[in-house]
Amino acid sequence: MESEFIQRAKALPALGAGLSVDVYSPDVLQLVQALGEAQWRPGYLEVFKATTSAMRWLRRQLPDLPLTYHGEGLWTTQPDFPQSHSGRQGVAEACAQLAALRSAWLNHECATKQMAGYAFGTYLPPLYTELSATMTAENVTFLQARVDAQARQDAIDPALVLLEMPPLTYFGCGSLAIPRFFRRVTERSACGLVLDIGHLWTVYRYTGAWRRRTVESFVAEFLDEFPMERVIEIHVAGLAEFPMRADGGTADDVRERPYWIDAHGAPIPALLFEMLAQVLAHPRLRSLKGVALEVDTKPIATIVEEYGRFVTRFDRTITEVQRIGHAGSLPSLQIETGYEIDVPQILTADERSALQHQYRSYVHRVTACDPRSIDGELSLLGGSPEDLSRYRTTYLPHELLHWGGELQDMFPKTCGLLGDAGVSLEQFVSAWFSRPRPEQDDYDFFLLKIDRFVEFVEQWCPAAGRCASEEARELRDAYRAANEPIGSVEERV
Numbered sequence: 001m002e003s004e005f006i007q008r009a010k011a012l013p014a015l016g017a018g019l020s021v022d023v024y025s026p027d028v029l030q031l032v033q034a035l036g037e038a039q040w041r042p043g044y045l046e047v048f049k050a051t052t053s054a055m056r057w058l059r060r061q062l063p064d065l066p067l068t069y070h071g072e073g074l075w076t077t078q079p080d081f082p083q084s085h086s087g088r089q090g091v092a093e094a095c096a097q098l099a100a101l102r103s104a105w106l107n108h109e110c111a112t113k114q115m116a117g118y119a120f121g122t123y124l125p126p127l128y129t130e131l132s133a134t135m136t137a138e139n140v141t142f143l144q145a146r147v148d149a150q151a152r153q154d155a156i157d158p159a160l161v162l163l164e165m166p167p168l169t170y171f172g173c174g175s176l177a178i179p180r181f182f183r184r185v186t187e188r189s190a191c192g193l194v195l196d197i198g199h200l201w202t203v204y205r206y207t208g209a210w211r212r213r214t215v216e217s218f219v220a221e222f223l224d225e226f227p228m229e230r231v232i233e234i235h236v237a238g239l240a241e242f243p244m245r246a247d248g249g250t251a252d253d254v255r256e257r258p259y260w261i262d263a264h265g266a267p268i269p270a271l272l273f274e275m276l277a278q279v280l281a282h283p284r285l286r287s288l289k290g291v292a293l294e295v296d297t298k299p300i301a302t303i304v305e306e307y308g309r310f311v312t313r314f315d316r317t318i319t320e321v322q323r324i325g326h327a328g329s330l331p332s333l334q335i336e337t338g339y340e341i342d343v344p345q346i347l348t349a350d351e352r353s354a355l356q357h358q359y360r361s362y363v364h365r366v367t368a369c370d371p372r373s374i375d376g377e378l379s380l381l382g383g384s385p386e387d388l389s390r391y392r393t394t395y396l397p398h399e400l401l402h403w404g405g406e407l408q409d410m411f412p413k414t415c416g417l418l419g420d421a422g423v424s425l426e427q428f429v430s431a432w433f434s435r436p437r438p439e440q441d442d443y444d445f446f447l448l449k450i451d452r453f454v455e456f457v458e459q460w461c462p463a464a465g466r467c468a469s470e471e472a473r474e475l476r477d478a479y480r481a482a483n484e485p486i487g488s489v490e491e492r493v
């Protein structure tokens, strides 16, 4: 595994300091222009998944800037990934976007928004167990094989699959320490890794490590166990308490243990740059190809200011870390994989179904506090039960009712009828998790929310069903129209 990884890593360009961005939020061309006016030119942009036509358009708009790809919707932590919609159509779409950007890598959170038939609005970390690490490694190998096969068909260099260590949103579950989990994954697959500094802070906070040690000693111990030699990219993003304040968050609060969670729109706390300095000094960090501030949903003025501080302090160090890594570049890897994907399965059918069962229990644990599943593989990773309750009783309802579209704004007439009938929107949360549903389409939380809400109204207030369907139709039409502006621009150029 190690030699395959090294060969793939050596073929990647060193991109230096960059930004991880969304095409639309903020407008990526306005951002590049504002950076240019401040005399900053990022070494690369990592672009979050959008439509393939938007990726082609962006590639043409920025012909000289290296662009890499931040995928979404590839649920590699889940046992059914290769057979699922995500593992088939999702991967095919990711390959098309990689080719459109000419990306050197495919980064994806090692996390999921869909598990055992249940959908969430934001990422849930994997179960941190031996079985889950093996499953993830097997799925990542499958994903890399698909990417390789498509690259061969397109006669382009294959992108390297990178797994990003996800944040903890108040809790993590499992019996295996997080750095050891990633070591197990890399022992069984040739993938690269992304280490996100803010995510690392949430591990410090929500595994209870903050009770025993300083941030510095936690980071030192974590990095010594984590497969640092596989880290291709580092991310730094904002952290904020939830819900975020209108003034942009609490990142500069001086309180000792804030309930910060990953928040790309929030300012970057000074503490994270200190942690970044510690990470960049680690002796096993020898495959680094880029360090990006993740800035989607952040105001352009804040991005320019933070990027200026970031490159002023770290540009030379990043260049030096890249230089002393795998020196020189090798010819592209000759991929032997044919068009047929034949990835050997490591896990037995029994182990797969055991893991599937554990993920069902995981959903119950985090949505309904199932008392049967408190111990063993589903035990908390050292955090407190109160923090898990914070997720279940505060974050999760907010996610379903307000995040990715305010229900009251999306369905004003229907919500009025529900109010008249005495049906509270809180009932929607329990209805959402009342039963598993097969994955049918590309994961899109906004569209999912529309479908589930209509279903909820039909069940709990049939008299408002027609109104809900009508409002849902208008929402879907408007969403489709709003999502392809760049595609239609592309048709004209």
Ligand SMILES: [Fe+2]
Pocket: 164, 196, 235, 236, 237, 294
């Ligand atoms: Fe990240």
